[in-house]
Amino acid sequence: MNRQRMDVTIVGGGMVGTAQAALLAVRHPHLRISLLEASDMDPVVKPDAYDARVVALTEASRELLEEVGAWQLIAGKRECPYTQMRVWDADGTGSVYFDCRDVKLPNLGHIVENNVVLQALRERIEALPNVELVTGFKLESWWRDCGLWHLQSRLHDRSDDDGLGEESPVLTTRLLIGADGARSRVRDLLRIRTRDVEYKQTALVCVARCEQSHESTAWQRFLSTGPLAFLPLAGLGDDNHCAVVWSADDELARELMMLDDKAFALYLEKAFESRLGGIESVSERFSFALRARHAEAYYGPGAALIGDAAHSIHPLAGQGVNLGLMDVRVLTEEIDRALSRDIAPSHASVLARYQRRRRGENAATLKAMSTFKSLFGAGDLHWRWLRNTGLSMVDASPLLKKRIIMRAMSI
Template sequence: MNRKRQDITIVGGGMVGMAQAALLAVRHPQLQLSVLEAATEAPQVPDEHYDARVVALTQASRDLLEEAGAWGEIGLRACPYTEMRVWDAEGTGSVCFNSRDVQLPNLGHIVENGVVAAALRARLEALPNVELVSGFRLESWWRDCGHWHLQPRSGRTDMPEGLEERAEVVRTRLLIGADGARSKVRDLLRIRCQDTDYHQTALVCVVRCAKPHRHTAWQRFLKTGPLAFLPLAGLGDDNHCAVVWSADEELARELVMLDDAAFALSLEKAFESALGKVEFVGDRLSFPLRARHAESYFGPGAVLVGDAAHNIHPLAGQGVNLGLQDVRVLSDEIGRALKRGLELADPSVLARYQRRRRGDNAITLKAMSTFKSLFGAGDLHWRWLRNTGLSMVDASPMLKKRIILRAMAV
């Protein structure tokens, strides 16, 4: 049995895991890193249609991706948005945020998940100190002499040619779990989570609207959940938007059963035809919504980032941004450890990372749950409160500026 020694091994080849590897590899070329991913195929970016799942990248996230060397490819298909319009379906309250409020060219970028993943994958393949291992499905693990040992399943038909014969055990000084909401790394560390079931389902798709999106992100708060239209970079026009409709379970079941024409009509009605007639494009995807927060972000020789540590309601589009800030802070702490001559997995290093991230993430999770409850309340008192609040924010340039700058820093 072969043994491969690495300084840092990242389990999970999603956006956050690959960003973590790229940033560490660029900052510390002396380190040897592995990225272990279950997928057997590299992400592809189709030229002729859109990926239905998108992320709203903040300036802080863009800065990180630029430092990691991946933004060049991402920027070619990222749609900058200069304005965000939010309004309540049950009242007159509304607020408009504009990049002019903070003297910046935009508020962020809407980009397809597949575009980000493909750019990060290409970047990792070009870095000499990173090894990508696809089709890696963890069979067993153990820890001794300050190292984790990870063994893949062998003899499987879904593994890349040759890997089943090698059955390499990865030996690593630091294990980073970036393997999503159902994290195996979190399970092996026996870290518990605080879970909240929102009893909602997110439906995502791409639509073509009769009117151009004007580089504006739109969000309407319905009693049954928020509906967002997010501008996409043109494949020939500025009329395509990514839709994220977070709906209560009963409504979501009804929407899933509709044919394309009926679903498009429901979207148009729920959105008050703000962009005119809606034409459904591509596939519809759906997934249940839960909030989840790990009680600890680290264990012996291992640490969690991204969805492995926290899940959030998508109404503010901050999930990936929070994960990328985990990446930045963990990279900072690893750099600090190297300068001080500390072991990468020293508990003090991982505890500093947790102190810097867990509190901020907890505040954001609580804020999103509060927003969800506030805009889901139907009685007159709560409707008056939220409509008054939206109008007050819209009338205050100072408040709008503070909210924008806070959101862009995530």
């Protein structure tokens, strides 16, 4: 493949960027597509241990992975369909219980390790002749002329003493897609500003082995210091492992990260009210700061933003990757429409339609998550009463629960 002249170039080889490359390649075999990833490390799926970073895939996201052939590499191996969800407030009696039988579906979604999804997508990319994955590509210079983007990087070479490697050839592309995360270089080069909200919270993630079965249930307890979720894992021979996602106030998160494993397991068990018995062991913990970030525009001349490059969200509802995959779906649909009408995918009208379909939807979700975070973090009696009453009202309304489930699953 001639790597220097492309129809579409995607910067960022994470789940969202790789899914974008795969979906475009499957639907349009004539397009020349490049996928540029700064890291030169392949995703590693440990054969005897779970990874702490997971995604709660909606049905819409699963269908997209199935269309590109990645789900077939995941199903029945390292994915856990969850059939129930239990949510309760630490400061009161309010709770809500969701069951897939309420909507006559086999499950509410699937919990899958990030690296499992990415490895499957990478495997599909390698099998598609019209896509080229370039790893170790760190975008250093760019310019635009004659309606084309010109990109250049220094390809990393471990054999070099300085580790810098040789300059790559100039890569020219008609359409540039930024999928390069919350600190997007593509967004910066387009000079698109963002609106940021500092949550003053840190997400702490790990894997916990519990005394009792997770019962194929996603569990979430709202504490005054932030939500704590236990997400079921499967694939290694038992149903006692859960991915833990604890979004805690910064000060508490620092204290939790300093505890040894035994002390942390005891603290975690208490915070979770021993719903799954004792915490028998915990894996290595990882943490990252939380903030909401929303780009003021999703496109510029011949370029579009998807995933975290366009929007970052609080993880309390597990919607981050799913929103990004919906961006992938919609941008692909607009490119489909353009090509059927002999319009260039990089045309401003195509990218404007993508923005109209996604930015408002994502803004509403970001606002809802910020509202939930504020509501469940409020400590005074009035707000505690309001949220506990609200949870109980939702739990008592089959119709409302059905609507919430269908909305969350993007059905």
